[in-house]
Amino acid sequence: MRKPTNEPSPEKRQEDAPPEVRPDSDEPEPAAPSDGEIEFASIDNPDDEDRSADFELVEEAADAALVAEMLDEDDAKPEPPPEKKSEPEPAPPPPPPRQIVLLGAGHTHLQILKWWKSRPFPRTEMTLVTAFDRAASSGMLPSTLAGLYPPDQMLIDLPKLCEHCGVRLIVDRANRLDPRTRTIEFAHQPALQFDIASINIGSVPAAEPLWQSHRILISVKPLSTFLPRFEVRFRELVEQWRMAPGPENLQIVVVGAGAAGVELALCLEQHKHELELPADVRIVDGNPTVLSEFSPRTIRRVEKLLALRGIDLSLGSAVEDCDDESAGHLILQNGDRVRADLVIWAAGAAPPMALRGFDLPKTERGFLCARPTLQTTDDAPVFISGDTADFEAYSLPKSSVLAVRQAPVLWRNLRNYLADKPLHEYRPQTSFMRLLSCGDGTAIMDYKGYTSHSSWAWALKRWIDCRWVKQFQVR
Numbered sequence: 001m002r003k004p005t006n007e008p009s010p011e012k013r014q015e016d017a018p019p020e021v022r023p024d025s026d027e028p029e030p031a032a033p034s035d036g037e038i039e040f041a042s043i044d045n046p047d048d049e050d051r052s053a054d055f056e057l058v059e060e061a062a063d064a065a066l067v068a069e070m071l072d073e074d075d076a077k078p079e080p081p082p083e084k085k086s087e088p089e090p091a092p093p094p095p096p097p098r099q100i101v102l103l104g105a106g107h108t109h110l111q112i113l114k115w116w117k118s119r120p121f122p123r124t125e126m127t128l129v130t131a132f133d134r135a136a137s138s139g140m141l142p143s144t145l146a147g148l149y150p151p152d153q154m155l156i157d158l159p160k161l162c163e164h165c166g167v168r169l170i171v172d173r174a175n176r177l178d179p180r181t182r183t184i185e186f187a188h189q190p191a192l193q194f195d196i197a198s199i200n201i202g203s204v205p206a207a208e209p210l211w212q213s214h215r216i217l218i219s220v221k222p223l224s225t226f227l228p229r230f231e232v233r234f235r236e237l238v239e240q241w242r243m244a245p246g247p248e249n250l251q252i253v254v255v256g257a258g259a260a261g262v263e264l265a266l267c268l269e270q271h272k273h274e275l276e277l278p279a280d281v282r283i284v285d286g287n288p289t290v291l292s293e294f295s296p297r298t299i300r301r302v303e304k305l306l307a308l309r310g311i312d313l314s315l316g317s318a319v320e321d322c323d324d325e326s327a328g329h330l331i332l333q334n335g336d337r338v339r340a341d342l343v344i345w346a347a348g349a350a351p352p353m354a355l356r357g358f359d360l361p362k363t364e365r366g367f368l369c370a371r372p373t374l375q376t377t378d379d380a381p382v383f384i385s386g387d388t389a390d391f392e393a394y395s396l397p398k399s400s401v402l403a404v405r406q407a408p409v410l411w412r413n414l415r416n417y418l419a420d421k422p423l424h425e426y427r428p429q430t431s432f433m434r435l436l437s438c439g440d441g442t443a444i445m446d447y448k449g450y451t452s453h454s455s456w457a458w459a460l461k462r463w464i465d466c467r468w469v470k471q472f473q474v475r
C-alpha cells in the first residue's frame, strides 16, 4: 500500500498546470506507423463526430477555474476575524480526508488516475483497488499474440502509475460492497470504508462455470494474465505433439465469432504459421454469422478472409459442454462434437462473479444498473462505468471505446458529488470505428457502412492503441 500525496506544493501545482486531461495529448507522439504492421479493434476514433463534445468535456474538466468549484462552500469562505480573548482557543482538528475508492483498473479509471495527478480534489484521498498489478490494452492483445508487439508493450504497471499519480493502491479482489455501511470487503485485505466508490471491473466471457472447470479451455479474461496462461498450455501441447506427432493436425478452437474471437483466430493462425506448427484453427459460435454487429459488407469481407486463411467455422449452435478426456471435444447444443486440443474462450460478455456480493441494483443480465450520470440507480454514493454498467436509458455494446468516453463524465461527477452540485449526463456516441487486426500487417476497418482491409487500417489501429497505452506507462 502506498501513502497518498494529494496536496502538491504550490510550485508543483504550477509545474503541473495546465492539467492535461485531454486523453491523448500529453505524451510524445508515437512513431508514425510503418506500412506492413497490423492490429484490431479501435480504442478511440479520431474521426468520430461526437469526439469534439467529449474533448469539450475533458478540456472543461482541465480548466483551472473548475478547481475552485471543487471546493466546498466552507473552503471558499474567508476566515472570520479571531475574537479577542485572553486565552486563544486551540484550533479544531481538520476533518478527515474524504475517501474515493476506485474498484478495478478498467479503461475509465485509468483516465481518472491520470487526471488525479494534475488535479487532485482538496481534502480528498483516492485509492485504486485492482485484482492484478498490471492492466492490459485489449486492443493490442490479439496482435501481441501474433508477435506484432513485445508482450510488455500492451501492459500498464499499476504500482508505478499509482505512485506517479499520488493514489494509494490495493492489489486484491473486491468481493463485497455494502452501500449502507459504505464498506468494501476483499479476498485477503481488511475491509475499506469509502465516501464515494466507483466500479469499473469490466466483464468476463459468458458461461463462466464451463470455462472455469476444463483444463483445455482458456478464458481471454483476465486480459492481463491471458498471454502467460495461453503460452503455458500452448507450449505443453506443442511439446507433446513434437514428442509423439499424431496423424492429425492440432486442433485449436476459438469460441466466439464477435470482434474479439475473429481477431484472436486470425492472429492465432498467424502465430501457428510462424511456428510452422501443423495446427488447424476453427471458430465456434451459436450465432449463424460472424461479426453479427458489423455491416454486411464487412461480414462478407471477413468470411472471405477467414476462408483464405484456412480458418474453419462451426456456426449456429452454441457450446454446451466440454469433454477433455484424452482427445478433447466441445459438445454443441445440436449434439455435434468438435475436436479441440486447446480452446480460447472469447464468447459474449457476462457480469464478473464478484458483482453477486455487491448489494446494488442489477439488470436481468446481472450487470449493475446505472443512470446516465453513471450513478447507481439506488442513490448510493456509487458510480459505475465500462462493461460493468448497464444503462436503463440505452442499450450499448460492451466496448473499451465507450468505457474511455465515460471518463470525463465520471471525473466531473465525482467532483460534483463531493461538492453537492448537479451531476452531468453521459451521452453515448451513436457509432464508432472498429478496427480488427488480421495478425499479418493488415487490419479490417468498419465504420458507418464503409469497410476496408488494408495495411493503412492496421497503421491507424496501431497508432491509436499505442498512443492510448503509452499515456499510462510510467518509466
Ligand SMILES: Cc1cc2nc3c(=O)[nH]c(=O)nc-3n(C[C@H](O)[C@H](O)[C@H](O)COP(=O)(O)OP(=O)(O)OC[C@H]3O[C@@H](n4cnc5c(N)ncnc54)[C@H](O)[C@@H]3O)c2cc1C
Binding pocket: 040, 041, 042, 043, 103, 104, 105, 106, 107, 108, 109, 129, 130, 131, 132, 134, 135, 138, 139, 140, 141, 142, 172, 173, 174, 175, 200, 201, 202, 203, 220, 221, 222, 260, 261, 264, 346, 352, 354, 385, 386, 387, 388, 398, 399, 400, 401, 402, 403, 435
Ligand atoms: C481480445 C479482445 C480484444 C478487444 N478489443 C477491443 C477493441 O479493440 N476495442 C474495443 O472497444 N473493445 C475491445 N474489446 C472489448 C474490451 O476489452 C472491453 O469492452 C473493455 O476491456 C471493458 O473495459 P472496462 O473499463 O469495463 O474494464 P476492463 O478494462 O476489462 O478492466 C477491468 C479491471 O477490473 C479488474 N477487476 C476485475 N474484477 C475485480 C475485482 N473483483 N476486484 C478488483 N478488481 C477487479 C480487472 O483486473 C481489470 O483490471 C476487446 C475484448 C477482447 C477480449
